[in-house]
Amino acid sequence: MRVKDETKQLAIVENTLCVVSEKGFAGVKMADLAKRVGLSVSTLYVYYKNKEDLIMSIAVDLIERESQRSEQEIVEALPFKLKLKTVWLFWVNFSINHRKEMSFLEQLKKSPYYGKLPNSVKERKSKLSTALIDQGKKEGLLKNVDNDILMAILIAVMGETVKLIIHDKMELSQNNMDLMFSMVWDAIKS
Amino acid sequence: MRVKDETKQLAIVENTLCVVSEKGFAGVKMADLAKRVGLSVSTLYVYYKNKEDLIMSIAVDLIERESQRSEQEIVEALPFKLKLKTVWLFWVNFSINHRKEMSFLEQLKKSPYYGKLPNSVKERKSKLSTALIDQGKKEGLLKNVDNDILMAILIAVMGETVKLIIHDKMELSQNNMDLMFSMVWDAIKS
Amino acid sequence: MRVKDETKQLAIVENTLCVVSEKGFAGVKMADLAKRVGLSVSTLYVYYKNKEDLIMSIAVDLIERESQRSEQEIVEALPFKLKLKTVWLFWVNFSINHRKEMSFLEQLKKSPYYGKLPNSVKERKSKLSTALIDQGKKEGLLKNVDNDILMAILIAVMGETVKLIIHDKMELSQNNMDLMFSMVWDAIKS
Amino acid sequence: MRVKDETKQLAIVENTLCVVSEKGFAGVKMADLAKRVGLSVSTLYVYYKNKEDLIMSIAVDLIERESQRSEQEIVEALPFKLKLKTVWLFWVNFSINHRKEMSFLEQLKKSPYYGKLPNSVKERKSKLSTALIDQGKKEGLLKNVDNDILMAILIAVMGETVKLIIHDKMELSQNNMDLMFSMVWDAIKS
DNA sequence: TATGAATGAGCGTTCATTCAT
DNA sequence: GATGAATGAACGCTCATTCAT
Known part of the structure; x- marks a missing residue:
């Protein structure tokens, strides 16, 4: 998984970062996020297994960098x-x-x-x-x-x-x- | 006229403080809180107009003290x-x-x-x-x-x-x- | 029952009429009504057995008059x-x-x-x-x-x-x- | 992609009409309506943004027809x-x-x-x-x-x-x- | 009689997640 | 792989009504 559209991938991360810094983790709504990056909700779940996975992946990335x-x-x-x-x-x-x-x-x-x-x-x-x-x-x-x-x-x-x-x-x-x-x-x- | 149990009032504040410090404001669930202090949800709303009122009241109190x-x-x-x-x-x-x-x-x-x-x-x-x-x-x-x-x-x-x-x-x-x-x-x- | 304060009695009817004509029967909230006429909710229930009784009493009165x-x-x-x-x-x-x-x-x-x-x-x-x-x-x-x-x-x-x-x-x-x-x-x- | 059941859409409208004509707008309960048409409540909210949207949509339709x-x-x-x-x-x-x-x-x-x-x-x-x-x-x-x-x-x-x-x-x-x-x-x- | 305290049953709405094509 | 449809589990809140003094 997590192979296809690199642009989308980045957009997801960028948007999540944005929302989290403004409204916290609870402010991240999967449906919202999907709409922002021009994906259907279900496709978002192809990229990330669930909300936790989404946040943890970004976290690990950030920390490693x-x-x-x-x-x-x-x-x-x-x-x-x-x-x-x-x-x-x-x-x-x-x-x-x-x-x-x-x-x-x-x-x-x-x-x-x-x-x-x-x-x-x-x-x-x-x-x-x-x-x-x-x-x-x-x-x-x-x-x-x-x-x-x-x-x-x-x-x-x-x-x-x-x-x-x-x-x-x-x-x-x-x-x-x-x-x-x-x-x-x-x-x-x- | 039933008499107000002052203990409950304190228990509400105490529990709210507890939960907030552990899980943040979003972690405070009115139903949960009510159960913790042995009150029905609706009674909680007798003490505080709504969740915001609950939190703001406590906040003002704390700051003033x-x-x-x-x-x-x-x-x-x-x-x-x-x-x-x-x-x-x-x-x-x-x-x-x-x-x-x-x-x-x-x-x-x-x-x-x-x-x-x-x-x-x-x-x-x-x-x-x-x-x-x-x-x-x-x-x-x-x-x-x-x-x-x-x-x-x-x-x-x-x-x-x-x-x-x-x-x-x-x-x-x-x-x-x-x-x-x-x-x-x-x-x-x- | 329904003996005491004639003024309150009238105020209840008047207020109910007002609210019903503006917002319908569902718009009549017992607590609201009590506050408007300067009564406690429980006392309102001394005057009228319940909401239905309140409305029916007024109805019968009106029709008879x-x-x-x-x-x-x-x-x-x-x-x-x-x-x-x-x-x-x-x-x-x-x-x-x-x-x-x-x-x-x-x-x-x-x-x-x-x-x-x-x-x-x-x-x-x-x-x-x-x-x-x-x-x-x-x-x-x-x-x-x-x-x-x-x-x-x-x-x-x-x-x-x-x-x-x-x-x-x-x-x-x-x-x-x-x-x-x-x-x-x-x-x-x- | 699951396919939308057009029948449901009609059933929603039909049932709403029914209930409204019998008990008024306040009589329409989202949960009730959902059950009547064999949908979960949340799915009802997929069809209509909220209760107001449900009623307004039907209203506009009716008036236009x-x-x-x-x-x-x-x-x-x-x-x-x-x-x-x-x-x-x-x-x-x-x-x-x-x-x-x-x-x-x-x-x-x-x-x-x-x-x-x-x-x-x-x-x-x-x-x-x-x-x-x-x-x-x-x-x-x-x-x-x-x-x-x-x-x-x-x-x-x-x-x-x-x-x-x-x-x-x-x-x-x-x-x-x-x-x-x-x-x-x-x-x-x- | 009068009333503050208390409550259960509901209601509208949200949201992460799964289903089925 | 991609997506529209569907859902269960909560959650905040309301309100008629009853309790207990």
Whole structure:
């Protein structure tokens, strides 16, 4: 299954992302979705076995692509602080440019769907980042506290930064980004 | 005249909070809720005009109680850093002890219900905190950046702190709390 | 039962009439009605055993009062055509001034409630009128056709006359009334 | 692809007509209707978007067919009185043979549904008849009064005629029909 | 008598999913 | 493979009526 029309396939994903980010998973109605992409409901069920399959497939795809990106983003040669900043800023930018995907992922984590994801997929995500943080600690640049805590801070502030920009409470300027990163850095640096 | 069972009223709220924090607003089914509190569906509609009324009533209650608490929690006499720390820790503790309420409020903000809240209720919330931050800036203790940004950092880290504790990734010890606050403080101090 | 507050009693009837004429019997909601007249629902059930009783009581009342009026309205001394015209015009006027009652009665006839009226009440209505028509036939002034037919014509045109006036398609002037009656008269006169 | 059972469609309309003429629009219960025609409730909603759509669709259909019939029924060549009689009798007959449809239409006019009909549908109905009446007035055969009044008389007597026959108070014989029409004619002729 | 509390039986509607061609 | 037809299981809500004080 899931072979035929690639265009439709993409349209389904795109539309699902759209609706989920606006109205949540419950807002996705199979009939609606089918109409939007110009398919009959029953044909939609040829592409995806059911609603769960639809959402899980998209989720797995998204997460896998995200992991790949993390790996590519790290430029080994840079000094630690700059390396971290680069990655951090990359994700801020990425989150803003892929709001829908991020929103989908965010909602996924709180939904019952998340629990059904294969562990292999769930684990894959954070590996990279912990390696990075370990390096910082080894170099004596980061506070010697649990990785989870440092990660939490990094991600929390990143999330708020994105929100501030999306909600037009802050401009996406070099200055502001420098400021925001300096604040996280101050928080986690030893 | 039959007499109203005050217990039921509380049970309704309690159960709603429970379900919302576990499955979101959509997870609240009037029939289900009625059964949980030992009432018939129609009686539930005697207490609340409809589902929206149920949720909004609880929301307004929660927010008002939250505002009151904020006001009470501030001990004017303390030096700024300590004052902020006290408040911040109070909310960390409170959030942990009232997970369901907090989860409800968190979801409320992203739901269409939030937009329907009377402005008077919405506005009341933030006043206190901005006053506190203003003081910190006036005393030259906080970075001279937008209040929204400082608030965002404070709240973001608070949220993550709570999550770490709830998910058993960190103990709720004096040491850990000192650590966490020191991290936020480092981030926002001038 | 049904003894206490005469004012409430009247208010109930008045409100029921109002609602029925606007939205039909189904539009009468016991709870609504109670609120309108400043009674609790349960007290409304002290006045009337149930919704059917409420409607039937009003119906019987209305019909009985209507019959009485018919009797009073006939001035024996007049010549037949004038006598008929007087009665006919009386009813046109009455129908206009008591739209709600008439509407109630009209709807009653098509409703399942009508079948439940005691025959004694149903029969009483037309007696008078048939006597009048019989007289007209005896005097050779009316077509010698079945009373039902003559009655039907009289009533049908009366109904349309009322409608024309109520819907502002005709003025309630002496001329117009003369015209309308002359039309019925032409139809039924021998 | 399963093929649509055209019978069902008709059965829905037929049953709706039946129920409406017996118990009014409120008497139509979607679940009941579905059962009558051997469909599940949800399938009924495949045929019609909702209850209003069901009723409005039938209404529009009926009115349009009625208008068409009016147009066809007029035989231009006949002298006026005969032409009018033909049409009048046609509608008497039609009303008797299509009681349910007529009852539906009658109730429609008093229901809130009527106000929601597109004007194009509402207007179409009366054009023909007014043309006919105008002719009668031009030829000096009808009383020179407002068309609304003449129409009202024609329709009112028609309605009563139908009722008399349906309620078995009069036979549908040539004689009786001649009589009834002569009565209307006497009423409206100049 | 008066009334707030409580309820069962229903109703219109939605939606993910399956059937049959 | 594609699709229109069909459906069961819910869900939110209403309302006449009864209960219990």
